[in-house]
Amino acid sequence: MITLISGTNRQNSRTRAITNIYQSVLEGKGAETQIVDLAEILPSDIIPNGLYANSGKHEDFNAVRELMWDAQKFVFVVPEYNGSFPGVLKVFIDALKFPGTFTDKKAGLIGLGSGVQGAVLAMSHLTDIFAYLNMSTLGFKPKLAAIDKHLANGEITNELYTTMLHQHAEKMINY
Amino acid sequence: MITLISGTNRQNSRTRAITNIYQSVLEGKGAETQIVDLAEILPSDIIPNGLYANSGKHEDFNAVRELMWDAQKFVFVVPEYNGSFPGVLKVFIDALKFPGTFTDKKAGLIGLGSGVQGAVLAMSHLTDIFAYLNMSTLGFKPKLAAIDKHLANGEITNELYTTMLHQHAEKMINY
């Protein structure tokens, strides 16, 4: 089972479209998957009711905390916001059970952005965070730059990007 | 005028205590200051009502957006959460006017943490983000590690830390 994190709470995001595509790729290779989409599972009151003294006290979010605790292998699909990952993605991580949610687990990263960087710094920063939490990150991290030109009607129109997602999926299954 | 950002919305935080101390140091050297404390100014509904399609539509937050737009020099006091900066600090940045809030401005960073790193990676990540936004960051970034042992009754009890804050304040005034 590979747990896919769609890493923004923006509605109808390209991030979710890529997550769906990647899920199909994984399932086409026989992997079981589940999606955790921040747009669906991050409560709008997570900041006042799910952090610090209230960590673990948000009833709706607790099911996600358990799911993340039980999952063993993750792929985070991460858009670039302001040169790094979205703040809400780090809020999500900050609201999980600590320590232990990610200890000795494995992660993959797929970055996307409307600019030319393809979230390369966002993925570098997340790799640091995962390492701090004792989770290992697959070295191969597709950078889907200028994504607005390469995604149409929920399909990727760039052959290289499709190839990279297939390669990433193969590597994650074997990681 | 130097604008100090207390970089967490946790109540009664050590981050705010350090921010207060640093403010005194700056003012003792003749600088004008103002504090933007996320614990006071980040609306609890910023996630649903202040991002993406709602950017700029949160009435209460708009005054802070204007203040940040007008400010020219910042010092961010940043605690280490999960190996980087708090998610809420990036949410705050993501909710500001884009582009332009930080363009051609100058920032300083002061890191603190209960562990041994003193938020060194948090400050590296933020420096990347500020650079992406075309803001320059002062190279000298005090790392206040094991802060719970060196802060009591709102006072720093570690002479080296006090010295570093004074040095940082001098450099920021001249930056």
Add this chain to the structure above:
Amino acid sequence: MITLISGTNRQNSRTRAITNIYQSVLEGKGAETQIVDLAEILPSDIIPNGLYANSGKHEDFNAVRELMWDAQKFVFVVPEYNGSFPGVLKVFIDALKFPGTFTDKKAGLIGLGSGVQGAVLAMSHLTDIFAYLNMSTLGFKPKLAAIDKHLANGEITNELYTTMLHQHAEKMINY
């Protein structure tokens, strides 16, 4: 077989001492190992005779290039120099066969330093480089800070550091 890189060419370095200790730990757990010590294998004329147009033309270094090409799993023991890894370690990497020396391989990192950081940024930078080269890095990266106080007569005198090396060795064997 795990290939250990002693990441500086400084003679009689603490880095080599740690590499030897770590080798004993690995072998005590039944792993086969070999050491590549930059102090022994990096030719003094690698800069003029082993880079760019001369890549692969340095006879003495070519045996190391082959060894690195054939190896599958690495642990780099990395001292902190000027806030990152030693320049000579990157020269070593730049002189290897490209592309492919590290593709789809796995690495571990152990950092040491006389300061308080324990080479945390050095390891972050190397993790970025390894990712660029499509090599995955184990998330758990021991930071052996203030190493001059915790190493005597070729033995580590800090129990936590010894524990971390044992944990790292276990994880590398299973990575």
Add this chain to the structure above:
Amino acid sequence: MITLISGTNRQNSRTRAITNIYQSVLEGKGAETQIVDLAEILPSDIIPNGLYANSGKHEDFNAVRELMWDAQKFVFVVPEYNGSFPGVLKVFIDALKFPGTFTDKKAGLIGLGSGVQGAVLAMSHLTDIFAYLNMSTLGFKPKLAAIDKHLANGEITNELYTTMLHQHAEKMINY
């Protein structure tokens, strides 16, 4: 006086071509400049004779050490090698007088590469190193990606790149 570092010792490099262009831009705006080109000043025996116990003992290199000690403002032109800066550039830094060569000074960075990243990670890593050495780095860091397509006969053929170098030069003069 702004000191320009051409950050590779590769002969006839694009890095040096960009350095020359940037020098013209700076001088066109009235700035005084000097170039330190690693291809000219890094001794081929710097590794055996200019590091560690031999630091400061390489007669030919000592003039450069003095020049770097005296200089106050730098711009490093940095090619991407293996996902970061060239190893020889860090060897150069490691061979300078320590501590103090960069303390309280200011730097700019210009990155180039044949790939799509334009040395973004190389510049992030160097910014960390400069910060460790207490040197501040200008936030705006031009990324000259796919440089082989945009440089011909020593001239930049991409108008955006030319604009960025002019903007960078203006900002450096005022930094």
